[in-house]
Amino acid sequence: MTTPPPTPAAGSPLLDAHLVVTRGDFRLDLPLTIGPGEVVALLGPNGAGKTTALRTLAGLLPLSAGQLTLDGRDLDHPERRIWTPPERRSVGVVFQDYLLFPHLTALDNIAFGPRRQGLNRQRARQRAADWLARMGLAEYARHKPRQLSGGQAQRVALARALAVEPALLLLDEPLAALDAGTRLDTRAQLQRHLAAHTGATLLVTHDPLDALVLADRLVIIEHGCVVQEGSAATITAQPRTDYVARLVGLNLYRGHASGHHVRLGDGFRLTAGDPHDGDVFVAFPPSAVALHPRQPDGSPRNTWPATITGVQRHGDNLRIQLTGPIEVAADVTPSAAAQLALTPGQPVWAAVKAAETRAYPAAPV
Structure with missing residues (x-):
């Protein structure tokens, strides 16, 4: 009989990680915790390690050292020789370019994850239909990605990530591909959906406005290390590096x-x-x-x-x-x-x- 992973105690973080990744001359050393229902924005200049952190959390890149625990379960712990492949992690990802399956309809794109989790076709499609309705896209169920606008594709990608009921939601520059007008509306919709998500959310972005509007807490990294962390109000009031000062x-x-x-x-x-x-x-x-x-x-x-x-x-x-x-x-x-x-x-x-x-x-x- 398999023993279920321990449930985190009340008030403890849902994600508890120390991400250490060495790739050539670059080293990421990032302690990171996110609580249930909390949205954390990870910001930093190009080359700071944001993408490395996201790929490590998603299971696309193993840790060199440190540990990664999600919802009480060790997913990656090099010293204990533990590593969990992406498909066995309770993680949903919205990529910058959305990466919707071009040959599938919006409904079947969203149903893909629940089907992989073991739901039968009817139940998976029902869950997908429910998510399309939540996103205000019920009438686009049979549309393929090429028939969707940028904002509609972003919402389908978000629904696909949330349909697997992830403990951790990863958002990789989720608004970067949108034009200014679409971005404003989509940001407001994204804010509403993130507020309803009970899991942990990590938003990786270059845009300070996205971070200030969507996140409860900011973590700023440079050269692979945390240079400042805190609420938007704290960081805006007292920046501690040139990059952070320019950001605010x-x-x-x-x-x-x-x-x-x-x-x-x-x-x-x-x-x-x-x-x-x-x-x-x-x-x-x-x-x-x-x-x-x-x-x-x-x-x-x-x-x-x-x-x-x-x-x-x-x-x-x-x-x-x-x-x-x-x-x-x-x-x-x-x-x-x-x-x-x-x-x-x-x-x-x-x-x-x-x-x-x-x-x-x-x-x-």
Whole structure:
């Protein structure tokens, strides 16, 4: 008689993993826990290890060390010589390009997983029909993938992943293939379906908006390691690397504070609104940076000469990239840019009021 795996205790994570994968010169070392009903977003620049983590969780890549436990069951534990193939894992995956079976209808795409789990054809198709109805796609049951729009295909792929009632749902850039208009509606629908999912969900994405809207918690990795983890509010308020700062739209600098004065590594000094002593980060949004044709007088405590290196549209404003004593991004209105005749190579003065900066402690390096 086979003993069932232990059920995780109340309050314990559904996914409890330490993913260690070595591939050539790259090493992923990622502790990761996700609770029942929790959505965690995994973010990071290209090459950070996001895809490696997803493939490892799905069973497409074995661990080099560490362990992977899902719903109380060890799926991958190299030291104990345990490895579970993908088809025996309670994992559903929505791939970036959806990878629907082109020769099957939407109904049969969704029924495929339940059939593999042992349901007969009638029961599997009934479950698939139920999921199509939940997705608002009942009338598309007989459509093949080529007959579906991008948003419809995404919902069929999500239904196919959820129809197997997975303990872990993996979403690999699930909205990246959609145009801007479709993406907005589909994101709202995805948010609703994830809220109803009782299992653990890992969302792998490059898009900070997807992460902020859909996830309960963010895990950010660089070079295979976690650099920051927490709620969206915590990470947005106190980014701890340049990548995270760019992700949340802030200029970020590290230095040593004495009261309100922060000396950066290259000797440049900033005056911050918050007094500290010791190693700190100083952050401020691009909207806090004012540009002037000559050195300004008056209230700004931080002014410095800069040179424009780039001008790009950013929403309703223009994002101005500046070099000088520090690299900085500034947001200005199109009318202000026209008045200043801002172009690459032009010298300007940048100014930031101390009250618009935020300083917070940094761990010593």
